[in-house]
Amino acid sequence: MNKKKHRIILVEDSADLGYLLSEYLSMKNFEINWFINGISALKNLESNKYDLAILDITMPDMDGFSLAEQMKERFPELPFLFLSARSLKVDVLKGFYLGAVDYLKKPIDEEELVIRIENLLNRLNNEKNVEENTYHFKLGQFNFNSLNQELSFKDEIFHLTTKESELLHYLALRQNRLCTHKDILIKLWGNNDYFNKKSLNVFITRLRKYLEKDTAISLDNVHSQGFILHVEKMN
Numbered sequence: 001m002n003k004k005k006h007r008i009i010l011v012e013d014s015a016d017l018g019y020l021l022s023e024y025l026s027m028k029n030f031e032i033n034w035f036i037n038g039i040s041a042l043k044n045l046e047s048n049k050y051d052l053a054i055l056d057i058t059m060p061d062m063d064g065f066s067l068a069e070q071m072k073e074r075f076p077e078l079p080f081l082f083l084s085a086r087s088l089k090v091d092v093l094k095g096f097y098l099g100a101v102d103y104l105k106k107p108i109d110e111e112e113l114v115i116r117i118e119n120l121l122n123r124l125n126n127e128k129n130v131e132e133n134t135y136h137f138k139l140g141q142f143n144f145n146s147l148n149q150e151l152s153f154k155d156e157i158f159h160l161t162t163k164e165s166e167l168l169h170y171l172a173l174r175q176n177r178l179c180t181h182k183d184i185l186i187k188l189w190g191n192n193d194y195f196n197k198k199s200l201n202v203f204i205t206r207l208r209k210y211l212e213k214d215t216a217i218s219l220d221n222v223h224s225q226g227f228i229l230h231v232e233k234m235n
């Protein structure tokens with residue numbers, strides 16, 4: 001049985017490097033679409049799905065950082081990494097701040113690049129499978145079934161709305177960890193803007209109303225950053 005080809009979009013303005021990488025990755029059983037600028041890449045993304053994006057940073061018209069920002073807003077499910085000659089700490093940190101899954105520095109050995117890509121895709125697929133296949137959570141004295149959108153406490157059963165259930169599912173998967181406003185909004189609302197942030201706060205308030213029945217659980221606000229679903233471990 002043939003192994004499924006992972007689809008990768010490569011955005012690299014250097015004709016020599018772009019050709020070399022696209023040819024080498026194709027030889028390694030990846031399906032590659034190569035673009036020399038961010039504008040044409042964004043247009044292609046409107047009608048094509050990919051498993052990973054590889055972005056150069058220093059490009060004319062639209063640099064890789066600006067491209068990544070637009071991709072996060074418009075195609076939030078697409079993971080991306082940077083491949084750049086810019087190796088200053090400030091650039092690397094900015095890359096990860098924008099949400100990159102990796103930041104690779106040029107020049108890079110092609111074999112190393114393939115191994116890094118394969119490891120990244122395996123990890124991302126494993127995380128996606130865990131997220132998609134985890135429906136039941138024990139949260140203190142609560143039982144939460146995201147598939148049925150039900151939250152139960154002792155003999156009480158609360159039927160959650162779709163958005164309440166999606167938000168609690170997102171937080172429960174990341175309990176006791178900071179969930180940023182930006183990540184929540186892009187994942188569940190599809191856009192990080194003022195009005196969606198107001199909507200998020202409304203749903204957080206609703207969830208707090210349910211969860212306040214158990215003192216072992218708190219849904220805490222981290223000022224200007226996001227929320228943490230704190231769940232004390234049961235003895």
